Amino acid sequence: MPSFNEHATAVVRGAGIFDNGGASNAVAYLNELADLQSLESKEEKTSRQASGTVTYSLDPVECASPAAAEKVRKHLDSSVLVKLCKKMIANYFNPLSVDDYTCHGYVPVILGACIMSHGCLTPLESLPGYHMFLTTYRQFLCGIFGTAPLTVGAKVQMKKALDGPDPFKPGTGINFRTYGLSATVDPSIKPFLDEKSHKTIGGMPLNYKGKYESDAHAVVSMIGPCSKGDMEYGPADECGGCSRKLKKGLICARCKDQRYCNRECQRKDIRRHKAVCRTPEDVEAMFGTRSIMWMNTYHMVGGGGMGGLGSLMQMFGGMGMGMGN
Template identity: 25%
Template sequence: MNNPAGGDWGNGILMSRAEYLTAMDFDEAFGLRELRHKLSASIGDTNDAVVSRYSINAEFCYGRNSIEIVRRYLDTGVLEKHYEKHYNNGSCWTKNEGFEFTVLVACVMSLGCKLPETMRSRLQKMQHPAYRNLVLQKHPNSSLAKMKPLAQKQLEQALENYRDGYPYSYGNAPFLEIMSLRNFKPTSAKIRLSRDIKVIELTMPNGVVIPNFVGPPGDEEVGLKPVHPYHVCATCRAGEKAGSKLLVCGGCKDRKYCSKDCQKKHWKTHKAFCKALSPSEMHGFVQGVKHLIIIDDGSLPVFD
């Protein structure tokens, strides 16, 4: 089995480095990092201490009801809007768009999202040998054309058996299980970041260093400052001063900024989330799911 940090870690769907990085891009495109912060703020967790991560790939979701929350969010129409805007234009796709779309559908099925029939039928057509041969001829280096036989079979089975509302399992071994099967016995271990992937470097008794993928990095580990609480500037975290109120985003009527410059800097992070739902729709969604991240006894898990 290949080293996850350096390439693919399995032959199944969503088990390659390219698919992992593409899923991370979708996480940003759907504003899932900011969604986590907003939900955290909605329950009064101003330090963002709730242990969670939201991703379109169910395997990378963690925290209380994280899969259900992401599924509900995408099912509000966010997923369908994204598809209509980026992939349902009827034009000939580039070598990357076909691969990205395949990863998107495979991921949202892992969450159990409502899969629009147009997305399902389009992926079915893309699995046809004639289509794949065409992609290979036009784009010989396309990841879509080079998809492994096992991954293709898994997609075919998923499209045949998938039901909305039921997270789909492709049967792949989890990352932690893959690592445990290797049964390493290192003399020391050090965690570092390698191209947006968290890697643990294991030093073996013979001095050889073996890197292993251990999961996606946290916001702080990649230099991203938490974007909430919502009563301070989203960029520099400055609060309101006497005689000077924070500016409010004209789109979502929610995020605040101390200056136009700070708003401009934060727009790359905020734009997808800002446009996902109207202010009233977002309020309704947050009110409807915030109970899902509160522990029954009223306590919250925190980072050590």
């Protein structure tokens, strides 16, 4: 029998990106954000169909028919995607409620998979990202999917869809139920391809043995801080627009944190800063009775002394919320 290194080919075990347990909850949450229920009601009235007979979803497999999936695709391409992407960016970098929790980027990744599944005509490169190296939604996905709680198979799928071979092309849908699950893979990931590799806790396979360690700080802002100092872009005394050292200057009237040389620099930085701007009340509220439970850091460190598994249990049920919220 040839060794793994000789043929370097394996069936990537583990469920696909829509089979990770929380995908249905995430899709339901995204359906609500996209206001698909209103679209369904409108179609039922127009076509005089019985209530509940029209089914639209961001997952095309859940749509009632290929025609229904195409209507969802057109709805998304009509500028709805821009709204959804902006919401995911804000939720990831600056969650202000329990409903904003993205499960370490899981929900934004599912949105990316939905976009590619429907074969949306809007390129991922043209959808809004955040800042620095994550200025487009594609760059944002590339930056976060590695630490999202996905199986190895799902991560291989996302890597292939974003970077190739055979990457996503606008207008051509991807069937993530099969796409990329049989692939030529790097021999170095063989330790992840045993019978346990399809099970994950906090994004790591159960057979994880220290390889591919990822620093939590490598993903820009897990808790959505306000200042550039917190974002590790520079010390807090830098101008948000031009990064010039400041001792004095304008201060954001809302968060009382981000500094600027002048109004022009503030205007240049408004898109980035708006996504993460927090008031002092927002910050104070984060340390309230329940708020600590929805902070990403709570789950990163295994909050409540129960470790990663305890965090996931609370994430799925203890807070009355699904993985998609």
